[in-house]
Amino acid sequence: MPWTYPPQFDLLVAPFALLPAGVAYLLFVTATLTIYLLTLRAIAGKNFAQIMVSSFLHSQSRSAADRTAFLQAH
Structure with a gap:
């Protein structure tokens, strides 16, 4: 797979x-x-606390994918 990130x-x-x-x-x-x-x-x-609770499962599934999961807007 090619490197698709910007040069910066x-x-x-x-x-x-x-x-x-x-x-x-x-x-x-x-x-x-x-x-x-x-x-x-x-x-x-x-x-913030309410959003953290409501997004917990999504965050866990994205962190299981590794890489730049926290940098991606989903």
Whole structure:
């Protein structure tokens, strides 16, 4: 499968290439989850908890797919 991400994404993920694969994966997933939750909190405001509960199953199914699940808007 060809690399379909824009060239700017390479600049974002290039530092992860210097780390062992397992550590890089864990850091990348943690970073994207943190960005996802901060963005969701900023958008949802006082309804953040309700949205987290209602989107739990969807988030779990997407995180099981790995890769950039938290960066994709579904």
